[in-house]
Amino acid sequence: MDYFNYTPRTSSVVRIGKTPLGGGNPVRIQSMANVSTMDTGAAVQQAIRMIDAGAEYIRFTAQGEREARNLGVIRKALHERGYDTPLIADIHFNPKAADAAAEEVEKVRINPGNYADGLQKIRDRFLPFLAICRERGTAVRIGVNHGSLSERIMNRYGDTPEGMVASCMEFLRICKEVDFTNVVVSMKASNTVVMVKAVRLLVETMSAEGMDYPLHLGVTEAGDGEDGRIKSAVGIGSLLIDGIGDTIRVSLSEEPEAEIPVARKLAAYTGERKGHPPLTASPAPAYRPLAVERRMSRITEGIGGGLPPIVISVRSNGDFTFDHSFPPDYIYIGKEDPDNLPDTLRLITDASSWKPRPNVFPCFSPSEADNVEECSAPLKFIRLGLTELDDRMTGLLSRDKTLVVILDAGGERNAVGIMRAAIHRLMTAGCDAGVILYREYDETDAESLQLKAAVDFGTLFLDGFGDGIMLHNKGGEATVSDKCMFGILQAVRLRISKTEYISCPGCGRTLYNLQQTIARVKEATSHLTGLKIGIMGCIVNGPGEMADADYGYVGSGAGKINLYKGKRCILKNIPEEEAVERLVLLIKEHGDWKEA
Ligand code: SF4
Numbered sequence: 001m002d003y004f005n006y007t008p009r010t011s012s013v014v015r016i017g018k019t020p021l022g023g024g025n026p027v028r029i030q031s032m033a034n035v036s037t038m039d040t041g042a043a044v045q046q047a048i049r050m051i052d053a054g055a056e057y058i059r060f061t062a063q064g065e066r067e068a069r070n071l072g073v074i075r076k077a078l079h080e081r082g083y084d085t086p087l088i089a090d091i092h093f094n095p096k097a098a099d100a101a102a103e104e105v106e107k108v109r110i111n112p113g114n115y116a117d118g119l120q121k122i123r124d125r126f127l128p129f130l131a132i133c134r135e136r137g138t139a140v141r142i143g144v145n146h147g148s149l150s151e152r153i154m155n156r157y158g159d160t161p162e163g164m165v166a167s168c169m170e171f172l173r174i175c176k177e178v179d180f181t182n183v184v185v186s187m188k189a190s191n192t193v194v195m196v197k198a199v200r201l202l203v204e205t206m207s208a209e210g211m212d213y214p215l216h217l218g219v220t221e222a223g224d225g226e227d228g229r230i231k232s233a234v235g236i237g238s239l240l241i242d243g244i245g246d247t248i249r250v251s252l253s254e255e256p257e258a259e260i261p262v263a264r265k266l267a268a269y270t271g272e273r274k275g276h277p278p279l280t281a282s283p284a285p286a287y288r289p290l291a292v293e294r295r296m297s298r299i300t301e302g303i304g305g306g307l308p309p310i311v312i313s314v315r316s317n318g319d320f321t322f323d324h325s326f327p328p329d330y331i332y333i334g335k336e337d338p339d340n341l342p343d344t345l346r347l348i349t350d351a352s353s354w355k356p357r358p359n360v361f362p363c364f365s366p367s368e369a370d371n372v373e374e375c376s377a378p379l380k381f382i383r384l385g386l387t388e389l390d391d392r393m394t395g396l397l398s399r400d401k402t403l404v405v406i407l408d409a410g411g412e413r414n415a416v417g418i419m420r421a422a423i424h425r426l427m428t429a430g431c432d433a434g435v436i437l438y439r440e441y442d443e444t445d446a447e448s449l450q451l452k453a454a455v456d457f458g459t460l461f462l463d464g465f466g467d468g469i470m471l472h473n474k475g476g477e478a479t480v481s482d483k484c485m486f487g488i489l490q491a492v493r494l495r496i497s498k499t500e501y502i503s504c505p506g507c508g509r510t511l512y513n514l515q516q517t518i519a520r521v522k523e524a525t526s527h528l529t530g531l532k533i534g535i536m537g538c539i540v541n542g543p544g545e546m547a548d549a550d551y552g553y554v555g556s557g558a559g560k561i562n563l564y565k566g567k568r569c570i571l572k573n574i575p576e577e578e579a580v581e582r583l584v585l586l587i588k589e590h591g592d593w594k595e596a
Contacts, residue, residue, distance in 0.1 A: 001242070003289070003424070004281045004417040006273040008243030009203065011214035014182050016139045017086030017106035019056050021184060021246050022214025027267040028247035030057035030216075031256040032090065034506035034514075037067040037074070044077045046256065051085045053260040057247070059088040059109065061508040063540075068097045072104035088141070090507070091115070092148075092541060095125040102132040107184075109141040112167045113148040122170060130180045139182040141216055142171045146189030146198070147545040161187070161198035165205050172211060184247070186216035190502050190547045192235040192491055195219055196462050199239055200290055214246035215239075220545055221502040221534070224253040224518060229262055229447060230454040230487040237455030238462050240270035241416055251505040253518050253535075259505075265451050276414035284427035294464040295423065297434040300404050301379040303467050304434030308495035310468035311485045312348065312406075312436060313478055323479045326486045326497065332363065332470065348381060363406065369393065373400055381406050383438070386422040394429035404434040406470060411440045416459050423465045436468035437461075444475040446484075453481075454488050461492040499528045502549050503535040510537030511555030512576050520580045521553060527596040528587070534564070543567065550592065553583055565590060 001007070013023030021028050031050045035042040037060045047058045062068040068089055075087050089101030093114045101108045108129075116125040133140055144164045149157075157163030164187050175183050185206075187198035199215065206213060219235035222228040232250045239245050250263045299305035311326075316334030332348040347360045354362035356376065363381040364372050366388040372380060373396070383406040384393065397403055407422050409415035419437060426433065437460055443449040453471055460466050469489065473481045489495035501522065506514040518535050525533060534546025535553045539562060542554040552564030556572060561579035563571040563586055574582050587593045 001289070003283055003287075004279045004414075004421045006241075006243055006276060006414070006417070008274075009215075010212055011246055012181060012212045014139050014184050014214055015137065016057060016088075018084060019086055021139075025246070027240065027245060027271070028056045029054055029260060029263045029267065030059060030088070030247055030249045031055045031259045031263075032059040032061075032249065032251075032505065032507055034256055034510055035508060037061055037063075037508040038070055040070065040073055040077060043074045044081070047074070047078055047085070047087075048081065048083060049255075049257045050260065051083055053257040054264055055085065055257075055260050057086050057088050057107070059090050059249075062089040062091055062094075062097050062101050063509060064094055064097050065100045067508070068100035068104060071101060075105060095129060098129050099132055102129060102138045103136055105138070107139040107141060108133070109143045110171075111143055111145060111148060112171050113145065113150050113153070117150040117152050119170065123174060126171060126174055127178065130175065130178060133182065134180060137182075139184065140175075140180075141184040141186060142168050142175075143186045143188070143216070144168045144198075145220060145541075145545060146187075146191065146194050147220075147547050148541060161194055161201050164189075164198045165202045168202060169205060169209075172206070172213065173209075175213075176209070176211060183213045184216050185213050186218065188218045188220045189235075190219065190221040190545070191493065192219060192231060192238075192458070193462060193493055195235045196238055197290060199244065203244060204290065215244060216247045216249070217245040218249040218251055220251055221504050221536070221547070222251050222253075223501045223503045224515070226446070226450055226483070226487055227491075227501065228252045228254075229450050230458075230484070231491045232262065233266055233451045233454035234458030234462070234488065234491040237266050237270055237451070238459035240266065241273055241455055241459055253503040253505055253514055256505070262447070262451065265448060266455070269452050270455060272413050273416070276412075276417070279414060279417050279421055281417075281421035281424060282428065284424040287424065287427065289463055295427065295435075296432070297467050298401060298432045300402060300434050303379075303404050303436075304432075305467075307467070309461070309466055309489055310436070311482065311489070312468060312470035313482050313485075314470065314472040315478055317478075319478055321477075321479060323483060326479075326483045328482050328485075329468075330361075351375070351380075366393065369396055372396060372403065378402055379404065381436070383408050385409065386418050386425070389422050389425050391429070394426060394431045397426070397433040398429070398431045404436060404467070406436045406438050408438045411442070415439050415456050419460055419465070420463065423460075434467040435465065436470050437466045438470040438472070441471070441473045442475045443473055446476065446480050449473050449476060449480065450484050450487065453484055454491065457485075457488050458492055461488070461494060496530045499526050499530070500532040501535060502532060502546050504537050504542065504545065506537045509540055511558055512537070512561070517553070517576075517580075521583065524580055524584050525587070528592065528594065531587070531592055533583075543569070551583065551587060553579060
């Protein structure tokens, strides 16, 4: 892998109806219906809304053969209305439904974790399925999910990226053996760290075995709103920006058509990295992105050394309005005189206007480097770009232990490559100075900022780089940028500043109004910082896929809810109207409640 320059992964082409995937085709956008697959009218209407919004494939759940066969009816109805977008059947637990669906739609997704277990059983079921797919020209996705691995794989590997890859490879080796090439693969998780590591490991493993199947990317149970967008952008975007990924689905707990513009923005933004000016740099000898270990910097005044990354808000425009739920650690005020500000705020001023006083720290430019060592401040910043990071500079950074780098990638479209190259240069020089990642944007809408910043900073934090984040959006309010920075740190699991919701997007199995329920659960629990709450539509996949949630709210039947503490089901079949209140009581009983 070239860490510094955009180098798209070469993948094979998979034929999915009229819309081929992989092999240099554009990144395909897809979504999944959340209405019942047996409700043909609703399914057709929802599919049309998704297609009109730009979806290139539409997926439906098919619990059994009946639903799988009805996909043929839905497909016909769509064709009659002039829509020939390929349909995908989503199968769990039911190989017979997979066989039926392979005769009705253009692509079938199976989950290796619950399709069949035991190597002989897998062959017995999978080979006849592949024969149907070959005959009908149906494509297949081997779709592995963290949280739904088979017992056999779990016993051997645990619920790990290694287990996910092992599970997938068992199926891929059979495809290769019988020369079935119409295959797409995916490794999904709600935890972005697990998801990205699993995909990178799969790419490496496939490559070692001479496989180049295209990849479907997605973060499961990403949630809704800003959190869902940031989490999806971190997971999906950090792979796309490295040229990995052929189709994407952004799973939001919102209407399926709302996913499409988000997915399109992600694909467009990461695609902008193509054709950037080439960058010459050498990787640090000991660096392995698959390890996902953080670069260990020294600790300078609470910055670095594996501590949660700090947040620096840029307020050089004199705007000192704050959202008190997301208070930044430092405020960069540039040349402003801080005399009118209270001592309780930690400020950073340009070194040229710095005056010694508590809680105010200087920021030097490279041209002021000669003055750094004379300065008595206990914490000093130096703002520099890749080209300024020469031997003299790494020497200074190694000598003066009070220095922290603000690594400035400006608005460069290859900001990720530039920042990686700079950090590799520090590592190669044996310099352990802390590094704050800095990048500029000019976005007028919050969603675009969230997506772009989550891709850039998320990629670097998942690389294991960065002791802090400093985002300057020239086009928007600083409070929005501050919230976005905290959201990114939460999505990469390095700093938790709010309640985390792991909610599924809903599908034909969903047993209650997911969006309204999420809003009610959030209203009751959003002050429980650090708690992870799963809100899942069904008990078939919900309990496994709510991952490491502390509490779970899972649909168990029409209007009925099961409540979980961790992986243990504590209360069964609670009427939906009482369930949020009972969830709150459950949290209180276990001592995790605090008053707002
Ligand atoms: S948890 Fe159940 S309802 Fe939610 S998306 Fe998964 S299968 Fe559908």
